[in-house]
Amino acid sequence: MNSLRRLGVFDSGLGGLTVLNEICKNNQGLDVVYFGDTARVPYGSRTPKTITRYARQDMRFLLSEGVDAVVIACGTVSANCLPALKEEFSLPIVGVIDAGCEAALAVSDSKRIGIIGTRATVRSGAYEQRLHQLCPEAFTKGVECPLFVPLIENGFDAQDPITRMTVERYLSAFNAAKVDTIIMGCTHYPFLTEAFQKVLPQVQFINMGKALSHQLREQFCLPDSTAPSKVSYFVSDPDTGFLSIANRYLDAIEANSVQTVNIDRF
C-alpha cells in the first residue's frame, strides 16, 4: 500500500472544495496542495481534447509541488481523461467516478441509478460504463444539468425559487425512469442536495467527495496523526474573492491564504 503524506487535489475551479472538505474531515495529518483552475473554469462545457490538455497542465503543476498522489476532484476531468492521465503519469491518481459508482451500488436496492452532471461529464458516458462494469444488470440514466454550476457560483442557493424551478426542470427527466439512487456527478452539486431531495424525496443522492474520502483510507497508508490536515491553496486567476468563497465551501478546515500559478507555463 502506498504511503501518502502530500496529496494533490485539483478541480476546474471551486467545486472541488467540497471534495477537499470531505477529505480533510475524514483524514488527519495530511499535507494537501489544492489547485483550482479559476482562469479556465468551467471545464464542463469544453471538448474532451481541451479538458485533457488542461488536466495535463494541472497534473504537472501538482507534481512540481512534490505530491505523492493526486485526487481529481472534478467530475468532468474524471469522466473524460482519467485513463489518459494514468497512462502519462506514474503516481497514483484517484478520480471521483469509482468512489461515486461504488457508493451508489452499495445503497441502491433496485440498481436503477441516475447520474446528473455537466454536459461533458454526462456525454462521456464514463459513469454509466463504470456502473455496468461493476454491475452488468444495472439500469442507468444520465441527465445533463448545465445550469447548476452557474447557479451555485452566482450565489443561488438550494432555497432560491429560481434554483428550485431549475432543479424541477432537470430532474423531471427521471420521472419515468424510477431510479432509487442518483450520483451527483459534479463536485459542485452537494450544495443543492436539499433542493434535489425536495423534488425526488424517495431518491438517495450520492456525494462523491464523501465516498472518495473513505476510499482514500482503504487505498493508502495515511499518516498516523490526530493533527488536522493542512492545505496550501493555489489558483490560476488571483480572484480576490477566492478565500471568502472557499470558506463558504469549507467547514472542516479554513483557507487563510492563496497563491497564484501561471498554469500556461506547465
Place this chain on the structure above:
Amino acid sequence: MNSLRRLGVFDSGLGGLTVLNEICKNNQGLDVVYFGDTARVPYGSRTPKTITRYARQDMRFLLSEGVDAVVIACGTVSANCLPALKEEFSLPIVGVIDAGCEAALAVSDSKRIGIIGTRATVRSGAYEQRLHQLCPEAFTKGVECPLFVPLIENGFDAQDPITRMTVERYLSAFNAAKVDTIIMGCTHYPFLTEAFQKVLPQVQFINMGKALSHQLREQFCLPDSTAPSKVSYFVSDPDTGFLSIANRYLDAIEANSVQTVNIDRF
C-alpha cells in the same frame, strides 16, 4: 478616413455573433474574420489582468489574418482593456461601449441610464465613465447579471419561466432608479430583449451591435458594393456545435464552415 476591406471581429465566444450579424446586415461587401474564443469562454467572470492577456492573443491572431481594423464584439473586453489594446496595437480598434453609450444618450429623455452586464463589465465602471464624459449630468446605475449568459448558452429563451424569473430578479434592482434607457452591456443579451421589455415596458433597451454597425459607416470608408459581406469563422475549441449555434444567432448571413485556432500560440 481609413478604408476598410478586411475587418476582424472577436468575442469570448458566441455572443459577438449578434454584433457580427448587425454589421453584416448594415454593411455590404466586407470581408470579415470572426474569432470566438470558445476554449476560454466566459471572460465575464475573470479578472481584468486575465481578460487583457486573452484579448491581446485574440488581437494577435486577427492581425495574422491581415485585418485592417478590429471590432471588439464583447462587452467585457471593451470595458476592461480597450485603452491597453489601443496602446499596444496601431490599427483602428472599435469597442462596443462608445456606440452603446452614444445610442443610449441619443434616445434617453431623462438621461437616467442603466447598464446590465457581466460581473467584470459592470465592476469596470467603463460604461458609467463614458456616459459621464459624454453627458456629465447623466444618472447611471450598473447591475451585474451573471446568470444571463449561462441561461442563453444553455438554451433558456426569453419565454422560459426560469429566464423570466431571473430577469425579474436582476432588473428589480432598477425599481427605485427610474431609468428610461438601459444599455444591454453584453453582446449575448439581445436574445432576451423580449423578456427585458416585459419586465420594464417603459424602458428602451439599447442593442450595442446595432449601434456599432451604424457607427462603422461613419468611421470608415467602406467598400462600394452590394455583394453580401463574407465571413470566415475561427474558434479556439473545435466544438462541433459551433455552426448550428451560430446559425441560430445569425439571420443576415450564414455560417457554413469553421476553422480551429490554437490561441495559446499567439
